[in-house]
Amino acid sequence: MTDSKPIVAVVMGSSSDWETMKHACDILDRFEVPYMKQVISAHRTPELMAQFAHDARGNGLHVIIAGAGGAAHLPGMIAAQTTLPVIGVPVRSHALSGWDSLLSIVQMPGGIPVATTAVGNSGATNAGLLAVQILSTTDERLVTALADYRNELKEKVAQSNAELV
Numbered sequence: 001m002t003d004s005k006p007i008v009a010v011v012m013g014s015s016s017d018w019e020t021m022k023h024a025c026d027i028l029d030r031f032e033v034p035y036m037k038q039v040i041s042a043h044r045t046p047e048l049m050a051q052f053a054h055d056a057r058g059n060g061l062h063v064i065i066a067g068a069g070g071a072a073h074l075p076g077m078i079a080a081q082t083t084l085p086v087i088g089v090p091v092r093s094h095a096l097s098g099w100d101s102l103l104s105i106v107q108m109p110g111g112i113p114v115a116t117t118a119v120g121n122s123g124a125t126n127a128g129l130l131a132v133q134i135l136s137t138t139d140e141r142l143v144t145a146l147a148d149y150r151n152e153l154k155e156k157v158a159q160s161n162a163e164l165v
């Protein structure tokens with residue numbers, strides 16, 4: 001994380017979600033996007049969640065990434081209280097392998113969107129990338145950095161094909 005004022009927040013329902021949510025932070029680190037990370041729970045800390053959501057735009061945030069598992073109400077409840085874009089990451093649950101997390105996040109009522117990713121680590125990676133892509137609409141440095149990232153993906157595929165023969 002850089003020392004600049006955070007423009008992305010990565011929040012999660014429990015510290016047990018960190019193993020997943022760190023993948024979003026890895027992307028933000030790579031693209032040198034300043035971010036904050038915090039455990040906030042709609043269930044366990046409802047007042048903190050409401051305060052965070054209400055203050056988010058005024059505090060300079062541009063995008064919120066919210067990860068939660070099980071009855072994953074956190075992304076939707078934050079989205080209900082801010083007009084910033086909210087990206088929801090369904091964390092894989094033990095009991096139901098993340099189906100519960102996914103369905104809790106994805107089925108938002110019309111009017112209050114949450115951009116929902118895939119379950120688990122690659123979902124968190126994509127949440128980080130989607131945040132960077134949103135920020136890139138007003139930041140040319142990120143446009144170039146995203147193009148470099150896509151080229152690296154192509155090179156990795158070419159490399160894996162070279163190793164197949």
Ligand SMILES: Nc1c(C(=O)O)ncn1[C@@H]1O[C@H](COP(=O)(O)O)[C@@H](O)[C@H]1O
Pocket residue numbers: 012013014015016017040041042043044067068069070071072073074075091
């Ligand atoms: N889904 C939520 C919310 C919420 O949505 O506000 N708060 C905690 N949790 C989830 O409970 C799971 C188990 O948490 P613990 O490991 O702390 O028992 C975590 O995946 C967390 O995201």
